Amino acid sequence: MDHDFKADIDAIEAIAAVPTILAVVSQVTGLGFSAVARVTGDRWVCLAVNDQVGLGLGAGGELKVETTICHEVHQAREAVVIDHVAQDACYADHHTPAMYGFQSYISMPIFLADGSFFGTLCALDPEPAKLKNSGVIGMFRLFADLIGVHLDAARRVATAEANLLDAKAAAELQEQFMAVLGHDLRNPLAAIAAGTRLLARMPLDEKAKSLIAMMETSTIRMSSLIEDVIDLARSRLGGGMSFAPSMEPLEPLLKQVVDEMRATHPQRRIEAEFAITKPVFADRQRIARLLSNLLGNAISYSAAETPVFVRAQTYGSFSLSVINRGPAIPAATLDKLFMPYVRGQDTGNQQGLGLGLFIVSQIASAHGGTIDVTSTDDETRFTFQMPLLIDAPSAS
Structure with missing residues (x-):
C-alpha cells in the first residue's frame, strides 16, 4: 500500500489488541462503526476499522478532516460524546451528522507520552445510543490511553534499535526499554485488566462475553511477554534474574x-x-x-x-x-x-x-x-x- 500514513497504519496493525478493542466498543455501546483514526490539522485517515453500517472505510481510507467531528476533537483536545444528534443542543444542526447520517457518536483523543495529539478512537451509529455515562466514557478513555502507550513504546523501541551503535549505547537503551516496559506498559495493562473485569460484570450478550474473555486472555499473554523481555534485559545488563526460593508446596x-x-x-x-x-x-x-x-x-x-x-x-x-x-x-x-x-x-x-x-x-x-x-x-x-x-x- 502506497500511503503517506503507512507508518501509522503499520503501527496500529502491530497492536494485536486493536481489533478486539474495536469489536468490544461496538458490542458494549451498540454503535455499528468504530475506528482508530490519525487526525492532523488537515488530514483524517482511518488506521483500523470495525464497520458494520457500511460506510465503506478501510485502513488508509480518508475523509476531509473539516467534515469530521474528530477535527473539533483535535482542536479542543477533548472528547465529544453525543447520545442523540437530533436532541443535542450543540450538534442538532451540525453539518457532519447530516453528511454521514449518524445520530449517536463518541470520539476520544489519543495522546502520546510527550502530550502530542495522535488521533482518535471514535464510533458512531445511525440510531441514538446511551453514551454519556461514566462506564462508556471511561472504557473509551482506557482504550485510547492503551493505544497511545503501545504507539509510544513502539516508537521508543524503534529509536533504540536505530541507535544501537556500541556496547555503551546498547546498555543505556536496554535500560530505557526496561523502563518503558516496567512502567509505561505494566501500569496501563493493569488498568485494562481491571477495566475488562468491570465490563465482564455488565449485562452483555454471548458474543460480547466471548470478546471480554478474549481480552482477559490477551492481557495474561501480554503480561507474560512483558516479563520475558524484562528478564532478558536484566540478564543482558548483568543484574541477573530475581530469585526468592522457599519450601512452600510447589x-x-x-x-x-x-x-x-x-x-x-x-x-x-x-x-x-x-x-x-x-x-x-x-x-x-x-x-x-x-x-x-x-x-x-x-x-x-x-x-x-x-x-x-x-x-x-x-x-x-x-x-x-x-x-x-x-x-x-x-x-x-x-x-x-x-x-x-x-x-x-x-x-x-x-x-x-x-x-x-x-x-x-x-x-x-x-x-x-x-x-x-x-x-x-x-x-x-x-x-x-x-x-x-x-x-x-x-x-x-
Missing part, C-alpha cells in the same frame, strides 16, 4: 498453571501427573513461569489434535517434564534452542518474541539445575532437573 501452583493453560487453550488436551512427595526448595513463581513457557512452547509446536503431557516427581531430584507429539526439532535448531529470539520451524500458530525457552534456561540455571531436550519423530520432551535441596542462605 504442586498447587503447578496445577494452577496447567488449569490456566487449559482455560486459555480449551481445544487442547493437557494431561498432568504429579508425584511431588518431598519438599522442593525453589522459587515457586519462577518454576511456575518455567512450566508455563514450556507448555506454551509445546502447544505452539504440536498438532492441535495431539495431547500435551506434564510430569513432575521427586525421585532423587526434582524433575519436571513437558512432552508433546510432533515433528522432530532439526539438529541445527537444537543447538541454539535456548538462545534469545530463536524459534523452531514455523507452524503458523506460535506467538511471542522467541524468548520463552531462553527464560526457561535462566530459571533452570538460577536454581542450580539443568534443562534438556530430546526430540524424535515420536515426541519432543523438555526436562528440567534440580537438586531437592539447595543450600538456603544462613541466618545471620
Whole structure:
C-alpha cells in the first residue's frame, strides 16, 4: 500500500489488541462503526476499522478532516460524546451528522507520552445510543490511553534499535526499554485488566462475553511477554534474574498453571501427573513461569489434535517434564534452542518474541539445575532437573 500514513497504519496493525478493542466498543455501546483514526490539522485517515453500517472505510481510507467531528476533537483536545444528534443542543444542526447520517457518536483523543495529539478512537451509529455515562466514557478513555502507550513504546523501541551503535549505547537503551516496559506498559495493562473485569460484570450478550474473555486472555499473554523481555534485559545488563526460593508446596501452583493453560487453550488436551512427595526448595513463581513457557512452547509446536503431557516427581531430584507429539526439532535448531529470539520451524500458530525457552534456561540455571531436550519423530520432551535441596542462605 502506497500511503503517506503507512507508518501509522503499520503501527496500529502491530497492536494485536486493536481489533478486539474495536469489536468490544461496538458490542458494549451498540454503535455499528468504530475506528482508530490519525487526525492532523488537515488530514483524517482511518488506521483500523470495525464497520458494520457500511460506510465503506478501510485502513488508509480518508475523509476531509473539516467534515469530521474528530477535527473539533483535535482542536479542543477533548472528547465529544453525543447520545442523540437530533436532541443535542450543540450538534442538532451540525453539518457532519447530516453528511454521514449518524445520530449517536463518541470520539476520544489519543495522546502520546510527550502530550502530542495522535488521533482518535471514535464510533458512531445511525440510531441514538446511551453514551454519556461514566462506564462508556471511561472504557473509551482506557482504550485510547492503551493505544497511545503501545504507539509510544513502539516508537521508543524503534529509536533504540536505530541507535544501537556500541556496547555503551546498547546498555543505556536496554535500560530505557526496561523502563518503558516496567512502567509505561505494566501500569496501563493493569488498568485494562481491571477495566475488562468491570465490563465482564455488565449485562452483555454471548458474543460480547466471548470478546471480554478474549481480552482477559490477551492481557495474561501480554503480561507474560512483558516479563520475558524484562528478564532478558536484566540478564543482558548483568543484574541477573530475581530469585526468592522457599519450601512452600510447589504442586498447587503447578496445577494452577496447567488449569490456566487449559482455560486459555480449551481445544487442547493437557494431561498432568504429579508425584511431588518431598519438599522442593525453589522459587515457586519462577518454576511456575518455567512450566508455563514450556507448555506454551509445546502447544505452539504440536498438532492441535495431539495431547500435551506434564510430569513432575521427586525421585532423587526434582524433575519436571513437558512432552508433546510432533515433528522432530532439526539438529541445527537444537543447538541454539535456548538462545534469545530463536524459534523452531514455523507452524503458523506460535506467538511471542522467541524468548520463552531462553527464560526457561535462566530459571533452570538460577536454581542450580539443568534443562534438556530430546526430540524424535515420536515426541519432543523438555526436562528440567534440580537438586531437592539447595543450600538456603544462613541466618545471620
